[in-house]
Amino acid sequence: MLAAQDRIETMGEVALEAMQRLDEQHGSLYAVALNARSMYLIGRGEHEEARTLMQRARPLHDRDGHLFGRAYEEAIYSMTLSQQGRVGDAVRGLTAALRHTEEGMAGTGSAGSVIAAYLAEGYYEQNRLEDAQTLIHDYASLAEQQAIVDPLAVILLTQSRIAHLRGDEVEAEEVLERLLYLGYRHSFERLVSYARAEYVRQATLSGDLDKAERRLREFDPEHDRVNRDELIFHAGETEARTITQARYLIYTGRHTSARVLLQSQIREAKLSRRRRRELKLTLLLAISLNAENKVNAARRCLLEALELGSQREFVRAFIDERQPALRLMREVRSSMTQLPDLPQRDRLIADLDHLLRQAGAIATAGNTASGLAREFDPALVDTLTEREKKLLRHVANGLSNKDLADRLSVSINTVKWHLRNIFEKLQINNRVQAIAIARHLGLID
Numbered sequence: 001m002l003a004a005q006d007r008i009e010t011m012g013e014v015a016l017e018a019m020q021r022l023d024e025q026h027g028s029l030y031a032v033a034l035n036a037r038s039m040y041l042i043g044r045g046e047h048e049e050a051r052t053l054m055q056r057a058r059p060l061h062d063r064d065g066h067l068f069g070r071a072y073e074e075a076i077y078s079m080t081l082s083q084q085g086r087v088g089d090a091v092r093g094l095t096a097a098l099r100h101t102e103e104g105m106a107g108t109g110s111a112g113s114v115i116a117a118y119l120a121e122g123y124y125e126q127n128r129l130e131d132a133q134t135l136i137h138d139y140a141s142l143a144e145q146q147a148i149v150d151p152l153a154v155i156l157l158t159q160s161r162i163a164h165l166r167g168d169e170v171e172a173e174e175v176l177e178r179l180l181y182l183g184y185r186h187s188f189e190r191l192v193s194y195a196r197a198e199y200v201r202q203a204t205l206s207g208d209l210d211k212a213e214r215r216l217r218e219f220d221p222e223h224d225r226v227n228r229d230e231l232i233f234h235a236g237e238t239e240a241r242t243i244t245q246a247r248y249l250i251y252t253g254r255h256t257s258a259r260v261l262l263q264s265q266i267r268e269a270k271l272s273r274r275r276r277r278e279l280k281l282t283l284l285l286a287i288s289l290n291a292e293n294k295v296n297a298a299r300r301c302l303l304e305a306l307e308l309g310s311q312r313e314f315v316r317a318f319i320d321e322r323q324p325a326l327r328l329m330r331e332v333r334s335s336m337t338q339l340p341d342l343p344q345r346d347r348l349i350a351d352l353d354h355l356l357r358q359a360g361a362i363a364t365a366g367n368t369a370s371g372l373a374r375e376f377d378p379a380l381v382d383t384l385t386e387r388e389k390k391l392l393r394h395v396a397n398g399l400s401n402k403d404l405a406d407r408l409s410v411s412i413n414t415v416k417w418h419l420r421n422i423f424e425k426l427q428i429n430n431r432v433q434a435i436a437i438a439r440h441l442g443l444i445d
Contacts, residue, residue, distance in 0.1 A: 003036065006149040006188050008231055012040025024060060028069050031060035035069060038076050043231030045272030047080045054080075071101050071111035075151065078118050079234045085275035087125050087313040094119040113142035117151035118234065121158045127315040127358050129162055136162075147186055153179065153194045153235035161320075164202050167385030172202060190236070193219070193226035197240035204248050205322055207417020210410060212248055221245045238280040238317065241265075246284055250324075251417070255288045262288070279308040280317055287324045290331075299332050306351050307344075319359040323424040326359055360427065383425045391418050395431055396438035 002011035015036035022030040034057035041050035054077050061070035074097035081090035098115045116139035123132035136159045143155045156179045163171035176195045183191030196219040203212035221227045221244065232241055242265045249258035262285045269278035286301030309317065318325055333352045336345060360380070384392065394404055404415045428434060 003039070003148060006190060008040055008043055008233075011036050012043075015040065024056075027060050028064035028066035031057040031064075031066065031073070032069055034060075035073050035076060038073075040231075042076060042079050042083070043233055045083075045232065045274055047084060047273065051077065051080050067101060067111040068114075071097065071114050075114045075118050078122070082118075082122070082125075082234065083237065083274050083276050085279070085308055085310070085313055087122055087276075088311065091119065091122040091126065094122060113139045113146055113155075114148065114151045117143050117155035117158075121154045121234075124158045124161065125314060125316050127319075129165070132158060133162060144182065147182070149188050149190050150233045150235050152182065153191055157194060157198055157235060157239075160198060160202075164206075167383075167388075169202075169206075169385070173199075190226050190233075193224055194235055194240055197221075197236070197244040200244050200248060201239055204244075204251050205320070207251075207414055207421060208410070209248075209251060209413050209417065212251070216245070216248055219244065232274070232277070237274065237277050241277075243280055243284065246281075246288075247321075250284060250288045250291065252413075253291075255292050258288050259285060275308050276314075276317075279305050279314060282308065283318060283321060283325060286328060287321060290328045291324065295331075298328060299335065302328055302332055303348065306348055310347075310351075312351055312354050315355060315358050318355050323420040326356065326424055329356055360425075380426050384422060388418060388422050388425070391415075392422055392434060392438055395419070395422075396435045 002008075002014060015033045018033035019030070019037060022033060024030060034053045038050040038053045038057070041047075041053070054073050057073050058070065060066075061073060074094060078090040078094050081087070081093070094115050098112055098119060101112045101115060116135045120132040120135040120139075123129070123135070136155055140155050140159060143152050146152070156175055160172045160175040160179075163169075163175060176198055179191055179195040179198075182188070183193075183195060196215065199215040200212050200219055203209070203215055221240075221242070226236070227241060242261055246258045246261045246265075249255070249261070262281050266278060266281045266285065269275075269281060282301050283305040286298045286305060289295075289301060290298035305318070318329070329352055333349065333356065336342070336349050336352075342348070360383070381389070391404065391408070394407065399407065401412050401415045401419075405412045408415070423430070423434065426434070426437060428437065
């Protein structure tokens with residue numbers, strides 16, 4: 001009941017009391033108490049103790065055939081792995097758990113929805129978007145019926161982010177509206193907070209800074225109770241909690257404020273050993289430093305982020321930050337030839353190449369505009385949204401940034417960010433190349 005009401009602190013206290021009254025002889029009843037206490041400990045960042053409790057719970061769920069309890073235990077266990085940077089292990093465990101759950105004779109839907117939510121997000125992080133979409137299609141409605149805050153937020157946020165990547169802003173916003181509705185309907189503050197943070201995230205990453213500012217006022221991270229809560233859960237670990245605000249400060253050029261915010265949060269993430277969160281914070285710090293031409297410090301931060309995401313565990317955490325992150329990764333990759341004695345140099349090169357390849361950002365260096373147009377892959381145009389295609393035509397017809405801003409009724413900063421996104425998606429560097437490609441594709445005479 002407390003879990004369904006999202007009263008996690010109280011749930012943790014009651015679970016501890018139940019654990020003192022029960023033991024292994026009570027089977028799944030005791031295991032449910034272990035699950036509940038583990039969930040609370042995860043929010044506090046006490047991973048080892050949580051993992052120990054879950055290892056005790058697992059055989060009890062199996063013995064009693066308690067499918068939902070086992071599914072919830074698997075989901076919580078996956079959180080500890082992801083928080084500590086072991087996304088691959090989390091995905092493998094959740095895949096096996098979902099298969100086991102789906103093979104059960106009864107209750108597969110409700111039990112599977114919890115596992116599917118975290119597995120879909122794991123697939124998203126690995127850039128396996130089609131696999132993630134399949135799970136969302138099969139289980140999102142069941143997750144809504146369960147109405148457990150964290151898995152519900154995870155599956156809907158993942159669905160919205162995939163739509164946003166496809167350029168389908170209508171679907172992306174519809175999903176977030178759904179998340180808001182469910183938050184208000186069930187009085188779940190966390191759902192409302194996560195949805196509002198995601199609105200800011202998507203507007204910022206799209207370069208619509210006017211919209212991001214409006215959305216940020218609605219979110220108001222300084223006074224958002226969830227944002228100040230000591231407990232941190234999977235759905236808000238790499239967004240909402242400081243990160244949304246810091247990214248917006250970076251995009252609007254307020255780098256000193258962003259870095260003060262990021263550095264304090266990095267210290268806290270290190271103390272609680274939240275590697276996944278630390279990675280995202282460190283990457284944003286690198287982006288901020290690079291934007292102010294603090295090149296050496298930026299490169300050191302990026303290498304730290306790569307170490308935190310070692311074994312290529314993370315993809316979208318890096319490439320979702322788009323042009324600023326990709327530009328820095330390319331710069332660091334180019335500089336590697338000058339650092340023959342760098343420890344783990346070959347692995348870092350391989351990791352950077354993997355990320356750039358996943359982002360579609362590896363292009364032939366030194367292409368002329370006409371040569372690039374001849375070698376250009378027309379399929380890259382499909383990555384542009386309709387708005388970006390329209391903007392490309394205007395650029396090709398010679399409109400200045402001010403003309404574009406007036407024509408589209410947006411700020412010049414918004415135009416600049418749209419152009420950077422277009423250049424990044426098309427793997428080009430400037431307007432001259434954009435005009436050559438537009439002419440090559442027949443967008444202009």
